[in-house]
Amino acid sequence: MANSINNIVQVVCDNLGKTLEVPMGTPLLELIRHIDQGPHPFLAALVNNRIKELDYKIYTPISVRFVDITSFEGLRVYQRTAWFLLQKTMRDLYPEHALHIRHSMGDNGFYCEVDGIDCFTEEQTAEIDQYMRGLVAQNFPIKRQKLLTSEVRARYAEQGFVDKIALLDTRPRLYSDLYTLDDTVGYFYGALAPSTSYVDRFRFEPMHKGFLLLLPQRTRPDKLSRKIRQDQMHGIFHEYQSWVELMGVPSIGYVNAQILAGDARSLIIVAEAFHERKYAEAANAIFEAHRARGTRMVLISGPSSSGKTTSAKRLAVQLGVLGLRPELISLDDYFVDREKTPLDENGEYDYEALEAIDVELFNEHLRRLARGESVDIPRYDFITGRRTWHNAPLTLDERSILIVEGIHGLNPRLTPEIPEELKFKIYVSCLTSVAMDNLSRISTSDNRLLRRLTRDYAQRGADALATLSRWASVRRGEEKHIFPYQENADIMLNSSLFYEISVLRPFAEKILREVPDTVPEYEEAHRMLKFLDNFIPMEPDHIPPTSVLREFIGGSSFRY
Numbered sequence: 001m002a003n004s005i006n007n008i009v010q011v012v013c014d015n016l017g018k019t020l021e022v023p024m025g026t027p028l029l030e031l032i033r034h035i036d037q038g039p040h041p042f043l044a045a046l047v048n049n050r051i052k053e054l055d056y057k058i059y060t061p062i063s064v065r066f067v068d069i070t071s072f073e074g075l076r077v078y079q080r081t082a083w084f085l086l087q088k089t090m091r092d093l094y095p096e097h098a099l100h101i102r103h104s105m106g107d108n109g110f111y112c113e114v115d116g117i118d119c120f121t122e123e124q125t126a127e128i129d130q131y132m133r134g135l136v137a138q139n140f141p142i143k144r145q146k147l148l149t150s151e152v153r154a155r156y157a158e159q160g161f162v163d164k165i166a167l168l169d170t171r172p173r174l175y176s177d178l179y180t181l182d183d184t185v186g187y188f189y190g191a192l193a194p195s196t197s198y199v200d201r202f203r204f205e206p207m208h209k210g211f212l213l214l215l216p217q218r219t220r221p222d223k224l225s226r227k228i229r230q231d232q233m234h235g236i237f238h239e240y241q242s243w244v245e246l247m248g249v250p251s252i253g254y255v256n257a258q259i260l261a262g263d264a265r266s267l268i269i270v271a272e273a274f275h276e277r278k279y280a281e282a283a284n285a286i287f288e289a290h291r292a293r294g295t296r297m298v299l300i301s302g303p304s305s306s307g308k309t310t311s312a313k314r315l316a317v318q319l320g321v322l323g324l325r326p327e328l329i330s331l332d333d334y335f336v337d338r339e340k341t342p343l344d345e346n347g348e349y350d351y352e353a354l355e356a357i358d359v360e361l362f363n364e365h366l367r368r369l370a371r372g373e374s375v376d377i378p379r380y381d382f383i384t385g386r387r388t389w390h391n392a393p394l395t396l397d398e399r400s401i402l403i404v405e406g407i408h409g410l411n412p413r414l415t416p417e418i419p420e421e422l423k424f425k426i427y428v429s430c431l432t433s434v435a436m437d438n439l440s441r442i443s444t445s446d447n448r449l450l451r452r453l454t455r456d457y458a459q460r461g462a463d464a465l466a467t468l469s470r471w472a473s474v475r476r477g478e479e480k481h482i483f484p485y486q487e488n489a490d491i492m493l494n495s496s497l498f499y500e501i502s503v504l505r506p507f508a509e510k511i512l513r514e515v516p517d518t519v520p521e522y523e524e525a526h527r528m529l530k531f532l533d534n535f536i537p538m539e540p541d542h543i544p545p546t547s548v549l550r551e552f553i554g555g556s557s558f559r560y
Contacts, residue, residue, distance in 0.1 A: 007024040008022070008024075009021070009024050012063040014064065016034065024059050028047075028053075028054045028056050028057075028064065029054045029194065032066065039221075039222075041068060043069065045064050045065060046067060049521075050523055051077075051527065052191065054193075055143075069218060070221055080191075081142065081199045083188060083439050084179065084192060086099065087099060087186055088182065089132045096116070097117060098115040098160070100115070101213075101440075102210070105207075105212060107479075108214070108218070108225040109225045111237075112210045113209055118209050120206045122205075136200050138196065139196055140195060140196045142194060145178055146177055149174060155185050163438045164437045166251060167252055167253035168253070169257075170256035171536075179192060189530070201221075232489065232491075232492050236431055236492045244434055252435070252436055253437070267499045268499060268543055279314045280318050282318070287319065290324065294421065295401075296396075297402045297422055298402070298426060299405075299410060301408065301410040302409075302428035303429055305430070305449070305552065307495035307551060309405055309558075310550070311426075311495060312330075312403050313328065313558045315403065315426075316403060324401045326401045326403050329405075331405065331414075334361060334378065335380045336356060344473055344476070350473065352474060352476075354408050354481060359413070363416075366402075367417070369402065407478075407481065410482075410485035426489055426491055427488075429444060429495065431494040431496055442501070447496060450501060450532075451504065452552075454504055454552045457511045459560070463511070463514060464521075465519065468515065497547070502538035503537075504549075506537050507553055512525045512528055540555070546558065
């Protein structure tokens with residue numbers, strides 16, 4: 001409690017495991033002097049479970065936990081600060097060209113392009129690297145101030161930020177925040193480090209039309225991400241990004257503008273038509289593989305809430321049009337009973353581990369199906385955590401195509417006895433290409449989290465607190481069990497819809513607001529609520545019943 005006589009405030013510091021007493025108005029940076037930071041500097045702090053920058057001043061009793069790059073919260077601060085430095089660097093070196101941070105690559109790399117430049121040489125990326133290190137050495141302060149939105153808009157206009165203006169104009173507020181770094185302004189939808197010196201580890205490498213910004217990994221912060229060839233992944237991102245630009249919706253401000261103009265229905269129709277075309281193309285590729293090499297099994301993998309199940313069902317429809325007989329199996333139905341699920345390093349159920357699947361039973365069923373036998377396929381009840389049987393025998397014939405969907409679909413250990421020529425592998429993910437603005441990409445994991453929150457609440461009996469408490473473990477599992485195999489796919493499918501977060505907003509907001517501010521998960525809930533506030537809500541009335549989005553919001557014509 002605060003002492004009104006001598007203006008002393010109590011601070012419960014989780015990093016120290018004790019309470020400190022400090023004068024009112026003390027910035028968080030002053031507290032750090034009492035703490036052994038370890039090998040990595042603190043980048044920000046969770047104050048009463050809400051992320052705050054280190055210049056935040058204390059006037060009331062608080063609890064605080066300082067974070068570094070080894071936490072998800074700290075990693076995001078590092079990323080955003082690096083993007084701001086890169087913005088300043090490119091503005092100084094290439095003042096007539098706009099920088100775009102397109103998408104993530106690998107563990108913690110970001111693919112960037114610059115308007116009007118189709119190729120970067122090693123000499124150019126070395127110059128970018130050297131200039132940015134100069135900004136780090138000069139230790140420029142990074143400041144945030146609240147200004148009249150009209151003034152912020154004018155500052156954006158001075159620097160040609162039409163993308164930021166588009167979002168600002170569709171979400172009008174009297175006041176807005178503005179970050180400054182020397183003579184450069186911007187905003188990055190989350191906390192930044194106090195100064196440029198905090199971001200001292202990075203590397204640039206030429207790639208495709210642009211370059212790759214490589215940053216430290218959360219789990220190994222002393223090591224920079226490796227340049228990984230993800231040509232298929234890059235191709236999917238590039239195709240969709242080019243398409244949304246052609247449709248006139250490259251960033252959220254433009255999507256919002258069309259919704260406000262009453263064009264929501266046309267947005268849905270066009271986005272869904274694009275999806276249908278991609279599913280038809282995938283089905284044609286499977287059909288040709290079936291004719292050329294006798295492919296009998298389609299394995300569909302992807303991270304949580306990527307739309308694997310609906311993608312499998314829509315592919316089945318397209319394969320049926322081509323005269324094949326698709327049969328669907330979900331790997332989720334081969335989960336072992338909950339008490340047999342392996343535990344992760346934190347002692348929690350590790351549903352992302354391959355050992356959470358009864359691989360032996362699954363392969364036994366594959367062998368029996370290959371012999372022409374009828375097999376009862378199990379059904380897993382997510383509420384009870386038990387496998388059940390629904391007495392609907394499955395039998396395959398010469399026109400049958402077995403579609404297996406699940407996060408381990410591309411792991412060779414799942415189907416070791418099936419010859420490669422009999423398998424067709426597909427990777428599905430929600431690879432968001434619409435951006436907040438040119439420099440602030442929408443994380444694919446954030447998009448998937450919104451889907452999962454909505455689905456789990458309605459269909460799996462899990463509230464937001466339960467889903468958020470599991471999310472870090474889910475992401476660790478994806479990094480370990482899914483992403484290493486994604487380039488093994490024969491084709492990739494992007495299940496994102498550029499309008500979908502506008503639809504998810506009303507569903508997710510209601511769920512997220514139930515998270516109390518007394519739990520650590522409140523920070524993530526609060527961050528997601530602030531993120532959603534940038535989107536104009538859209539009613540789901542015109543979304544077709546076969547849409548991937550129906551898997552999460554309900555109303556699908558498919559059975560799950």
